[in-house]
Every structure is written in C-alpha cells, then in structure tokens.
Amino acid sequence: MGSYSVAVRATNVASQLCCWELRTAAGVPALIFELGISIAGNSSNQIYVLARAPIRGITPTSPVTVLADDNNGPAGNTQVAIAWSGAPPALVASNYLRRLTPNVPSGVGSGIIWTFPIGLLVPPASSLALFTLSIASALDIWVNLDE
Amino acid sequence: MAIYSLAQRTTNLTITQACWELRTTASVRAVVLEIGFIMATGTATSIGLGRPAAQGVTPVNVTFLAEDGNGPAGNTVASLSWATSPTVPANFLRRWNGPATIGAGIVWTFPRGLIVPVSSSLVIWNITANVAADVWCVVDE
Secondary structure, three states, X not given: OOEEXXXXXXXXXXOXXXXXXXXXXXXXXXXXXXXXXXXXXXXXXXXXXXXXXXXOOOOEOOOEEOEEOEOOOOOOOOEEXXXXXXXXXXXXXXXXXXXXXXXXXXXXXXXXXXXXEEEEEEOOOOEEEEEEOOOOOOEEEEEEEEO | OOEEEXXXXXXXXXXXXXXXXXXXXXXXXXXXXXXXEEXXXXXOEXXXXXXXXXXXXXXXXXXXXXXXXXXOOOOOEEEEEEEEOOOOOOOEOEEEEEOOOOOOEEEEEEEEEEEEOOOOEEEEEEOOOOOOEEEEEEEEO
C-alpha cells in the first residue's frame, strides 16, 4: 500500500446536494486517514456532512486521480469528483459519519481537519461524499489515504 | 536520517506564482513531516501545496537547519524568489483559504512523510493574490 493525497476546490453551492465525491476503483479499496476542509465563502448557515453515498454519482466530470505522496511510487487509483454530467451521488438523509457547521466566526478561513487514525475504509467501487445540508460556499477539500 | 527545519517570511505576493519552494539536491531526497503557513497581513488569500510542473530557475536558496545542533548540515533548501518562478502544479496535494486576519494559518502534518525525490521541488502556490506569510517546514533527510 502507498500513501496518496489530492486537493480540489469544490464549487457546488446548492443546498441538499453533493459537492465532493471520493470514488474508489474496482478492486482497490481506499483507507482514509485525513480529510480537510477550508471554506472559501462567507455564506451563512453552511452545513456539511460526510457520508457513504448509497448511489454513486453518474459520469463524473473530469475526476482527479489521487497523487502519490512518494513521487516515485505507482500512480493512484482512487479519484475525486466535484461535478457530474449525470446525477450526483444520492443525498444521504441521515446517519452521517461527520458534520461541520463552519459559520463560526464566519465563512472564509473556517474549516476542519478530520483525522481517522486507524483509517476509514471505502470499499472498492464505492463512494464517500461530502453533502451540503444548507446553502454552501466554494470550499477547498483535501484527502490523504492509503490504497 | 535526521530532522531539519526552516522558517521564512514570504515576499512574492503575485497571483498564480509560487511564494515558497522546497528544493532537494541531486543526491538527497526529503521527507516532509510538517508545513506551517501563518498570515502576516489581514487580506483574504487562497493557497495550494503541490509539486510544480517545473522547478524555479536561479533560486535564492536557504539551507534547512539541523534540529540536532551537533548534527551534520542539511542538504534541502527553500527559496522565496527566482529569476524564473516555478510553474503551476497540475493538481494540488493540499489547499487552504485564509480569512482577512493576521495570524490565521494552517499547519499541515504528514505523519508518514510526504516524499520529495532528488532534484525536485514542492511549492506553496498563490492561487489568489497572496499575503506575506511566515512559512516553516520540517523534513527528514
């Protein structure tokens, strides 16, 4: 196994939608150790939740493959997406892994780094997603994982 | 291997340019364990951490300092300016947004190490117009 990271700017600001999806490849699970969020906008009442998407997004637009932390290591398999030409991942109505209400003190620069010391396992060919429960803003999100 | 650190105040505030570049030598790679970025000016900013498509040319290098004062001199260097700036990473490893607040910042840790191979670079990139900031980095080499 190797360590991989990637950071992207999520731009979906609509409520009740997915703004970021981590997608594992067939046959390659991902073990997440860190997930960081840095808010880029001052929208009020932002709420984000992290959950396993019961239905993956359809036709992600330009998904980005995770980058090896050892630049001489093999290429990654897991990808992240922030847009979909088909349906986004299905919204999870309850039972989240993490929640974030970053509106304190306000918007830009707020954020969180969630760590998973023994790893959060995402099985092969499945998704972990960040959803907006209320109005969102653009945000930077990074992930560090083993695969 | 031994631990080395270096802290600097960035000066290049130009959008879509690097403000800091870690550079390895031709024979010694660096394993990055921590990078800190603290804003010194109250202007909102956005930064990214990544591997540049091309290294900066003619850097003004400062060598990392041994955390063991009796240890050998470091090899890894960092630069804040160049005759030709590094070029933008294709994708970033980390990103962060800073509020318009002096003292805001981020400390990224890499408990298992972020490896910078020999003769290559890692940069902090000004995604938006940046501010002067204090940057420190801890490496094992």
